[in-house]
Amino acid sequence: MNDKIVKTLEFDKILHKLANHAATSLGKEWVEQLRPSSELEDVKTRLLLTDEAAAVDRLKGGAPFGGIRNIRSSLHRSRIGSILSASELLDIATTIYGGRRLARFLEGVNDQREIKALLKLSGELGDVKAVEDRIKSCISEDADVLDSASSELARIRQELRGSESRIRERLDQMIRNTSIQKMLQDNLVTLRGDRFVIPVKQEYRSQFGGIVHDQSASGATLFIEPEAVVQMNNKLRELRMKEEKEIDKILQMLSSTVAESADIMLANVEVLAELDFTFAKAGLARELKGTLPLMNDRGFLKIKKGRHPLISAEHVVPLDVELGNQFTSIIVTGPNTGGKTVSIKTIGLLSLMAMSGLFVPAEDGSQLCVFDAIYADIGDEQSIEQSLSTFSSHLTNIISILKGMTPKSLVLLDELGAGTDPAEGSALAIALLEYIHRMGCRIVATTHYSELKAYAFERKGVINASMEFDIQTIRPTYRLLVGVPGRSNAFAIAERLGLPRSIIEHARGHVGEDEARVETMIASLEANRASAEAERAHAEVARRETEQLRKQLEEQKQRFEEQRDKLLEKAENEAREAVARARREAETVLADLRRMALEAAGSVKEHRLIEARRRLDEAEPELRQKKAARPAARGGKAAVLAVGDEVRVLSLGQKGHIVDFAGEKEAVVQLGIMKMKVQRDDLERLGAAPDPVKQAQQLKASVKRTRDENVRMELDLRGSNVEEGISEVDRFLDEAFLANLGQVYIIHGKGTGVLRTGITEYLRRHKLVKSYRLGNYGEGGNGVTVVEIGH
Structure with a gap:
């Protein structure tokens, strides 16, 4: 696919829109390199990635790419032994972290919606977390080397801070001295060239000893380093040089660590670039309200309500066109400014987008083809420098197309045969169309010549099309009508504009009988088309009404089922409550019977049993349905x-x-x-x-207690208060004891520590607890208590 077609069909403007959706410079680089593919499987893979990214975009509003940088240069420099700066190392660490976070995000989304292709791509990220941890242990988030990076650096910096403090104390004593204060412009200590100085008035220079390091713009103030702190400043300078040397040593060590995994990280950068590029395609699909096209390699196009992506939604007119099934060539006729050029550009641009793995602004079910090449001769490319006329310019382009096209190519020709004598131009246009048609290419051509209408009508595999024109408003509607040749609306327009009828009738007399019949036939076709569209619109309204009625019935059915479920749930709850009441009463009766038996030493008076039986009968739940007869005793x-x-x-x-x-x-x-x-x-x-x-x-x-494999080994109390937590802990410890668990974990979180204190106090007194402690590193730390149960 040559670069000329990219500009001719304005695909470069689509790439500019796409680049705006890339989150990183890595993704923007991929956008700049994007070109349509001529391989069907490659296109399908690209579209699959775009489809999955669009699904993620709908579910989560995009993917996280924060912290990911273009670290290729730093990685290459580390491989040749260069010392990377702290900021470069920090960028490497944040990029590694950003890649891991992105991979975890995609794994989480996969639980809601399967995204195999994206997971496979993110799965190619190599594990270099050790490099990230090493860098972050030495470099702060502000790209400063931490004191903890080495014990030597910590010692030097401690000594540095002590020296600075002593210098400041000495200078503070000086500026508090009343005899010195009158010589100072301000009572403050400042820095000049990493040396501590104080501001002295110019007139006291001879009385104030020391080294002058700077002066104010007016010359009234001198910044002098007093002799008393010169040696101290020198010592401070030496410490700073040691600090810089130790920092260089640390950065060298970190750069070597990076160099060891540079190849893995370079591969990771390419994966992250492709992921960013893929989500940029999803963002463009959302902006254009694009859909996933069905792709083929058999030269078939079926665009449903296709819209030119560079025309605003308020002004664009959807395009319906089919090519490559019953006919392989479309000849579009009609007047200027009717939208012919926009139509063929839309067909070509949507094809380029689909072949690049982009969604297209069209309705679902649109089909596009993977061509080996798309050729276009569109617009007036007259060149004064080359002394070429409009006709010569067009012809030069067409000759180039004829040399490169194959049966699997798409050819778009605008104003075919224009710029020369009409008779010769139309004859040449027919010859060119016939040659390209025989080659087997897919052709969409526009022309003014009426002779091409007859050619398209007579030639098998070629069909007429036109741009709709509203005679009443004398304006084009910009709708492409496939199957209907364009009419010459000159007489109708002249009549609407008020040209005398006598002149119009005289002009009609000069039109040949055959041409008049063609115009009449076209008018009849347009009338039939308008009638068919009206009937289709009526049928569409009826279909929508039927669909609405069906939805209403579905909603009513759903409401009925919900109401039924609520009634059943209510009935079950009432029955459950009735049974619970009966059970409580029965338990009370049995408890009374046991108590009476104990009081009466094994014998119970008959009247007390009768009273208990009556209470049990009253406790039986009242059911609406008729009771089944009590079955006879099995013995009988x-x-x-x-x-x-x-x-x-x-x-x-x-x-x-x-x-x-x-x-x-x-x-x-x-x-x-x-x-x-x-x-x-x-x-x-x-x-x-x-x-x-x-x-x-x-x-x-003997009864042997066995471990219940369903018993939990940990109890999560986060969100509970102390009272609730102790109740849960008591039940949990009993279950663990019966299940022969030796050690369990109680998760109470860190928080304010109230819950942890309450639980600890309770464990201290519990008879089953042998010992307890806070969790170690890897066990949850202060947020977990580990309990050992005694047996």
Whole structure:
């Protein structure tokens, strides 16, 4: 794809828009190098990356590229042994961190929306965190070398600060001296050339000893270093030189560390550049309201409501065009200023954008083709310097196109045959079109010549098109009408403008009969098209109304289901509350029964049992549906109950076993520590009396506590108050003890320390706690307490 077509179709302006969306200079470099690809798989890969980046842009509003710099120069210099500055090293560290943060961000987005291509690209980032950590341990965020970078630097700087303090103290004593104050312009200590000086009035120069380092612009003030601090300043100078030497040593060490991983980091920079470039394409897609085009390599185009991306949304007229299926050539006829040139530029520019991996401003489902080349002869390229006329200029370009085109090329020709005699120009235009058409290229050409309408009508694979013109307003609508040749609207326009009818009729008499019939046919086609579009618009309105009704029905159905779910939830809650009330009452009754049994030493009065049974009956939840009849006891008259059988007392809902019989209708049942007489038909037999041998074996069996693998090893209390936290800790320690856990972690966070103090105080008194301590490095530090449980 040559650079000329980039400028002719204004693709360079699209690249300028794209560069504005790049977050780093690395991404802008990729934009400058972007060119359309002629390989289908390459284009699909580019578009896939753009599509995934656009999805991330919609979900998260973009990706983080903060801190990423173009560090190529620094990396190359480190490889040849140069000492990098602190700011260069800091840029390298922030770039490494920015790459890791970007990779983590993409991994997080992948949980919401699959972005395989972006993850694969970010996965190519090499791990150089060790370099980042080494730099950050020595360089501050302000690009200063830290005292902690080396023990020697820390010692020197400590001595430096002590020396500076002693010099200031000595000079402060001097300027507080009343005899010296009268000689000073200001009572302050300042610096000149890294040496401490004081401002002395000019007239006291001879009385004030020392070295003059500077003077004010007026000459009234001299900045003098008193003799008393000259040696101290010299010592300070020596310390600063030592400091600089130690800093150079540290920077040399860090530069060597960078050089060891320079190749990995250079590769990382290229990955980050491509990621920034990819998200810039997503930003452009958002700006242009672009969509993902379907791509093919069989010469097929189908643009739906395509818009020229450089024309404002308020003025652009959408374009609908199909090429490469039933016909491979489109001949667009019509008057000037009707939009023919914009139409063919839109087709070419959208093709270039798609082949570059960019979304196109068109509706979903638009299809574009990967051409091996796009050629265009558009506009008046007359050159005075080359002494070429308009016709010669166009012809020169067309000859160049004919030499380079292949059957897989797209050819765009504007004003074909213009600039010469109409008869010869139209004949040459037909010959050129026929040659290119036979070659198999895809052609979109514009022309004024009416002879080409007949050529397009008669030639298979070629179709007429025109730019719509509104006769009523005498203005073009800029709509491309494929299948309808352009009309000569001269007579209609003249009549609308008020030219006498007699002149118009006289002019019509000079128009040939065949040409008049063609004009009439075109008028009929336009009328039929207008009628078809009106019917289509009516059908579209009906479709939208149907769609709206369907949506309303869906919404009503959804509301009904939501209401049903709420009613079911309410019913379940009410039933749950009723059962809970019944359970509480039953537990109260059972507790009373146990208490009565203990008080009565094993026997309970009948009237007290009747009263308890009545309370249980009242506790039973009231259900709306009709109760099912209580099933007869499994034993019934036919079943044989024996002493030792396990039974359920149906009226009480309690399990027990038969210890004796009281007549034919009653049995004595052991319920826990209590014995009571129960009607036999109120008993449900659950199982036979246990085998004595098996029972003895079960009694001898030891109970072994096993670890529950579902028990947690850590408890997160962040956000809880002290009271809630202690309650959770108590339950957690019991579960951990039963699960044989030796050590657990309680996460309380750092915060104000109130929760940590409360938990620590509680652990100190807890009987299960053997020991406890705050977390070590890697365990959470002061935000975690590690507890060892005693067994």
